[in-house]
Amino acid sequence: DKLIAAGVRRVLTTCPNCQKIFKEYGGPIEAVTVYEFLVDSGFTPAVPEAGEAVIHDPCPQRYEPGVQAAVRTLVRSCGITIQELDERGEFTRCCGEGGMVKFVRPEFADNWTEGRIKLVDGRRMVTSCAGCAHYLGESGKVDHILDLMFDTKPQIALKPLFSYTARLWLKWWFVKNIEW
DSSP states (O other), X not given: OHHHHTTOOEEEEOSHHHXXXXXXXXXXXXXXXXXXXXXXXXXXXXXXXXXXXEEEOOGGGTTOHHHHHHHHHHHHHTTEEXXXXXXXXXXXXXXXXGGGHHHHOHHHHHHHHHHHHHHHTTOOEEESOHHHHHHHHTTSOEEEHHHHHHTOOOSSOOOHHHHHHHHHHHHHHHHXXXXX
16 A cells, blocks of 8 residues: 555566565556566676576466566576476476475475475576575575576575665666666
8 A cells, every 4th residue: 555655556576475465465556577577678687607507486486477488588698508397387396495384394395395406406496586596505506597697696695684785786777777
């Protein structure tokens, strides 16, 4: 209600869970992922890199083919060749973090994570979910798509003060580089 009262009609999200919440409960506010927005605006990364990677689709984006396609387009624009898994899109396997299962049934979460890691078989992963990147990153090589695109590649999860700074930097980049 506060956003609507302030005249906000569109939000850009990076988090799959935030996207899902805004899409389901945001009323008249249009929710667009940063990934779709970047593809639509013709963004290309400044420093492309080469290599191969498996895409890990986050659970909340399981039924979002437009978001999945945008993430893949951006990964390819970074010079990465995608190795697709059978368990992707609507058939994606949870990383183990979803729904805070680790706190309620840790054996389920550990089993899901182990299954995902075995399926990937040591290959590099790219995902659009910070939670998945952190959780799977404890067991393998995982990059968040924004880290690839902006060449940031943090080695550890950012603490709140630093994550807010990173968000402000991204907002500054949008204001400076994208025509509204």
